[in-house]
Structure formats: structure tokens, C-alpha cells
Amino acid sequence: MTAGNGPAHGAPAAASPDLRARHRAVLPDWLTLLYERPIELTHGEGRHVWDADGNRYLDFFGGILTTMTAHALPEVTKAVAEQAGRILHTSTLYLSRPMVDLAERIARLSGIPDARVFFTTSGTEANDTALLLATAYRRSNQILAMRNSYHGRSFSAVGVTGNAGWSPTGLSPLQTLYVHGGVRTRGPYAGLSDAAYIDACVADLEDLLGQTAGVAALIAEPVQGVGGFTAPPDGLYAAFREVLDRHGILWISDEVQTGWGRTGDHFWGWQAHAGNGPPDLLTFAKGIGNGMSVGGVVARAEVMNCLTANSISTFGGSPVTMAAGLANLTYLLEHDLQGNARRVGGLLIERLRAVAAGLGIVREVRGRGLMIGVELVGPGTDRPSPQAANLVVEAARERGLLVGKGGLSGAALRVAPPLSLTVEEAEAGAGILAEALRAAERQLTSG
Incomplete structure (x- = not known):
């Protein structure tokens, strides 16, 4: 050994x-x-x-x-056991103190003004929800995504995944257009300086938007997870945001792997690209539950509240997973x-x-x-x-x-x-x- x-x-x-x-x-x-x-x-x-x-x-x-x-973190296992001893499940049809408590904390931490939080059970479901919100809000099924990206295994998430190894079907409810920028050291712009790289990627985005109309959103991981932890130079998505704002296009930051301080320099990955402020929508999962099934979307109220049909979650916001997430987040911040x-x-x-x-x-x-x-x-x-x-x-x-x-x-x-x-x-x-x-x-x- x-x-x-x-x-x-x-x-x-x-x-x-x-x-x-x-x-x-x-x-x-x-x-x-x-x-x-x-x-x-x-x-x-x-x-x-x-x-x-x-x-x-x-x-x-x-x-x-x-x-x-950490594995078997006492604060999390204690919170799970205590909540399980009270009630395991209620659904979002009932008021839930653990869900409101965690939503309040995440809304404050997100940096998104007038934020609303919707809890899911996974990152895939979180991204699926963000795509639903963006397309409903913009009344368009056109999505911008990054090459080499990965956003989950659902039908819609696979439809915006730019990594062929994780995209088992070309069928999709979305029309997806792929943009340069997620992989710094490979591709046609690899030999450029960081500033020139950003300029070239922005020019590519501008050119793409000049050939289409009514795009709903850009979804992007600040650091591509399944893609091999690749990232663009800091500031790329801020530069993209200037273009997106001119066209009214929403920015979804997929923080499923980059959130909660993992990158060290920032609490969220988007903060390395914060020239124009926070994204319109932020998705999260994985680390917040420390093994429990927690995911979610944060969006400004105008976007989150755009749905006109009924929508609930049977398991998103479960009292047990919310208790785990709250204990885990508290430990992370206090330490x-x-x-x-x-x-x-x-x-x-x-x-x-x-x-x-x-x-x-x-x-x-x-x-x-x-x-x-x-x-x-x-x-x-x-x-x-x-x-x-x-x-x-x-x-x-x-x-x-x-x-x-x-x-x-x-x-x-x-x-x-x-x-x-x-x-x-x-x-x-x-x-x-x-x-x-x-x-x-x-x-x-x-x-």
C-alpha cells in the first residue's frame, strides 16, 4: 500500500x-x-x-x-437525521420553512437583484428549468451554447451540449447555435493573446447573431466541467454580455460545478466575468447538497415569474434535502x-x-x-x-x-x-x- x-x-x-x-x-x-x-x-x-x-x-x-x-460531515448528517425524524416529504404545495430559509440565503448570495429561487433535484433538471424559463420569457426556442459544453442528460439539456461524447441524439426541441470561447488553448483562436482571443470570440458571436433573429439565451459554464475543466480568459462573458444585452438575449450561467467557491477566487464562476453584473439566470446543484439531491435556478423575478401555466415540484425543495443544503452552506461559509x-x-x-x-x-x-x-x-x-x-x-x-x-x-x-x-x-x-x-x-x- x-x-x-x-x-x-x-x-x-x-x-x-x-x-x-x-x-x-x-x-x-x-x-x-x-x-x-x-x-x-x-x-x-x-x-x-x-x-x-x-x-x-x-x-x-x-x-x-x-x-x-467532506464525506460524513457531522453537521450535515445531524441536520438530515433531525429533519427526517420530523417529516420526510411534503412537496411544494405546502409552505416549507427549510426551503424558504435556504432560498433566502441563496438569493442573497447569487448577486441577482430581486431574485427568486426554484429548487430541483439535479443539475440537469436545473438547466432544463432555466431553458424553459428563458424560452418562455423570450418566446423563442433558439439557444446559444458553447462548443465543448455539457449541461445534463435530459432531452433539452442534451440539445445544448456541445460535446459529442455526451450528446447521444441530434434530435432536440431547441435550435442550438454554438459559439467559440470555452476552450482557450485549442481551436482557431488558441494562438492569440487573451485580449485578441476575446475580441475574436465576440466577433464570432456578432457574426452569428447577424444571421439569426430572436435568440432566447446563452447558456454557458464559466469553467467547462465534463469538457475537462477548460475556461476562457476572464472577462469573455462580460464582453459577450454587452452583445447579448443589445439584442435582449438572456445569459444563463451554469454553476452546477463552479459554484459555492470551488474556483477559489470567486464564490460563483460568473464573477470572473462580472463586467456587466450578474447573469439573468443562474443554475446550481451538486455541491450544495453534499451528496443529497439538490439543484435549482435563481433568476430575477420578471424572468422567474413568466410562466403562465401551473408548475410545481414533487421532490424539489424536499425538507430533508433543504436541511442538508442549509447545514452544508453554513459550514462552508463559517469555515x-x-x-x-x-x-x-x-x-x-x-x-x-x-x-x-x-x-x-x-x-x-x-x-x-x-x-x-x-x-x-x-x-x-x-x-x-x-x-x-x-x-x-x-x-x-x-x-x-x-x-x-x-x-x-x-x-x-x-x-x-x-x-x-x-x-x-x-x-x-x-x-x-x-x-x-x-x-x-x-x-x-x-x-
């Missing part, structure tokens, strides 16, 4: 063959499992999780950026986890860049705060290498570290630990990842 954290080299743990067979027999073939020999996670504490064989792992993916504060993400994330990205400097399979280490992407290529090439990513993910798991994948062809590592990550854990994780990267490079170059 490595520092007591993981299974022995050459003997990776796996879920029982029986459980894997049962999984295959009743669940869809397209339901992805990580690792050649998938693991069954049974419990967690802090920044660590354990599998069914008792192996401990340092968790640098947090259930896809969802375990925001300055945004500041911790900035400090510890800055150290982690420095360590990873130092490692990458001597490796031919690492094209780029990018990100901010505790949202870090490592793009991998074939040795001596600039071609994305999903093979390299698979090798690194497996090698890291063997050494006691869990990381995710994403990006073009699945060739980027996604590093996103809980925001309470300590300096010692960051150093340990960087060391394990360095070993895994070196092992993968040796395997690729020797073969």
Missing part, C-alpha cells in the same frame, strides 16, 4: 463479481463504471472513502464534484472553504505543474482553486490520448487516489477534491498522481 491509503500494487480491489454481474443484468449498458475492475464504495469520512474490501482512498473527485465539504480552495488549490496546481514539466504525456495543467484539469496527449504529440488518461486513472486508483476524467475524447484528468482538503492531503495526492503519470508514460513509451 502507499502511505496506508490504497490497495497493494498489482492487486487492485474490485467489487464482487456477483454485484458487477447483477449491475450488468438490470442497468443500462451505457451507464459508465470507472475502472477495468469497478469498485464498490461503502463509506467515507473527510476526504477519504473506503471500498467493500476495506481499502482506503484519497478522494479527488468527490462523487463528480458533489461531496463539496471559509472558498479561501481554503484558493490556498490549497493553488499549492496543488503548482505541484502538478512541476510534475508535468518533465513529462511528455501532459499537454497542460489548468484550472483554479480545487477545480484542476490535466490534459494528456500521446508522447511527443499534441493529440489527445484517452489511453493515457485511462492508464493514469487506473494507476492512481492502485496507489490509493480517485480522480475523474473528461475533456476531448476523455483525455483529461479531472481533479476536484472536497473543499476542506488539507495541505498534507494535497501533497499526498500530488505525489500519488505524479507516480501514476510517470507509470503511464513509461507504459506508453515502452510499448
Whole structure:
């Protein structure tokens, strides 16, 4: 084992063959499992999780950026247990104190004036709701989205996803137009300075809008999550906003992965592009529930209240998930986890860049705060290498570290630990990842 954290080299743990067979027999073939020999996670504490064989792992993916504060955070588990002991479910047909309490806090934090909050059960549903609101408000089904983007798995969310690997159908209720800008270091503008890059992307947007009419909204992730933690230069969306405002087009900021201080420098990802103020709509999910199913939309009242038909949510705003979200948000703010993400994330990205400097399979280490992407290529090439990513993910798991994948062809590592990550854990994780990267490079170059 490595520092007591993981299974022995050459003997990776796996879920029982029986459980894997049962999984295959009743669940869809397209339901992805990580690792050649998938693991069954049974419990967690802090920044660590354990599998069914008792192996401990340092968790640098947090259930896809969802375990925001820590595994088994006492404040959250206590809030869930106490609320469950009172009442589990009511629906939005009844007044709910936990829902109003959390909505008030999120509305204040959003920066959106006269904000209204609608709770959902996931980020997909949050984005679906935002698209519904924007198209109803603007009376148009035309949407601008970013290339390489991902916004969820529903029919409408897939229809605005600019990443072919996560868009299983070309059918859509929306007419989507894709804009340049989400990937800074690839594409036709990659060689430009930041200022020239922004100017070129704005010119592309202007040209696109000159060939259409009545666009409802732009939906964009400030940092593209599934896209491999890519981001434009700060200020791009502020520049876009000037164009959008002239046309009356709404801006939806998809904060499902970037919200709650994960990027360190800002509480919301949109704040890196705040030249013209907050977005018209903001979507959130994942981290706020710390594992509970919480998502939602924040919008100014004029937009949120535009629906003319009845609409409720059976499970959005559940008393139990609202209690969890409120306890989790309180902990995050009282312990300055945004500041911790900035400090510890800055150290982690420095360590990873130092490692990458001597490796031919690492094209780029990018990100901010505790949202870090490592793009991998074939040795001596600039071609994305999903093979390299698979090798690194497996090698890291063997050494006691869990990381995710994403990006073009699945060739980027996604590093996103809980925001309470300590300096010692960051150093340990960087060391394990360095070993895994070196092992993968040796395997690729020797073969």
C-alpha cells in the first residue's frame, strides 16, 4: 500500500463479481463504471472513502464534484437525521420553512437583484428549468451554447451540449447555435493573446447573431466541467454580455460545478466575468447538497415569474434535502472553504505543474482553486490520448487516489477534491498522481 491509503500494487480491489454481474443484468449498458475492475464504495469520512474490501482512498473527485465539504460531515448528517425524524416529504404545495430559509440565503448570495429561487433535484433538471424559463420569457426556442459544453442528460439539456461524447441524439426541441470561447488553448483562436482571443470570440458571436433573429439565451459554464475543466480568459462573458444585452438575449450561467467557491477566487464562476453584473439566470446543484439531491435556478423575478401555466415540484425543495443544503452552506461559509480552495488549490496546481514539466504525456495543467484539469496527449504529440488518461486513472486508483476524467475524447484528468482538503492531503495526492503519470508514460513509451 502507499502511505496506508490504497490497495497493494498489482492487486487492485474490485467489487464482487456477483454485484458487477447483477449491475450488468438490470442497468443500462451505457451507464459508465470507472475502472477495468469497478469498485464498490461503502463509506467515507473527510476526504477519504473506503471500498467493500476495506481499502482506503484519497478522494479527488468527490462523487463528480458533489461531496463539496467532506464525506460524513457531522453537521450535515445531524441536520438530515433531525429533519427526517420530523417529516420526510411534503412537496411544494405546502409552505416549507427549510426551503424558504435556504432560498433566502441563496438569493442573497447569487448577486441577482430581486431574485427568486426554484429548487430541483439535479443539475440537469436545473438547466432544463432555466431553458424553459428563458424560452418562455423570450418566446423563442433558439439557444446559444458553447462548443465543448455539457449541461445534463435530459432531452433539452442534451440539445445544448456541445460535446459529442455526451450528446447521444441530434434530435432536440431547441435550435442550438454554438459559439467559440470555452476552450482557450485549442481551436482557431488558441494562438492569440487573451485580449485578441476575446475580441475574436465576440466577433464570432456578432457574426452569428447577424444571421439569426430572436435568440432566447446563452447558456454557458464559466469553467467547462465534463469538457475537462477548460475556461476562457476572464472577462469573455462580460464582453459577450454587452452583445447579448443589445439584442435582449438572456445569459444563463451554469454553476452546477463552479459554484459555492470551488474556483477559489470567486464564490460563483460568473464573477470572473462580472463586467456587466450578474447573469439573468443562474443554475446550481451538486455541491450544495453534499451528496443529497439538490439543484435549482435563481433568476430575477420578471424572468422567474413568466410562466403562465401551473408548475410545481414533487421532490424539489424536499425538507430533508433543504436541511442538508442549509447545514452544508453554513459550514462552508463559517469555515471559509472558498479561501481554503484558493490556498490549497493553488499549492496543488503548482505541484502538478512541476510534475508535468518533465513529462511528455501532459499537454497542460489548468484550472483554479480545487477545480484542476490535466490534459494528456500521446508522447511527443499534441493529440489527445484517452489511453493515457485511462492508464493514469487506473494507476492512481492502485496507489490509493480517485480522480475523474473528461475533456476531448476523455483525455483529461479531472481533479476536484472536497473543499476542506488539507495541505498534507494535497501533497499526498500530488505525489500519488505524479507516480501514476510517470507509470503511464513509461507504459506508453515502452510499448
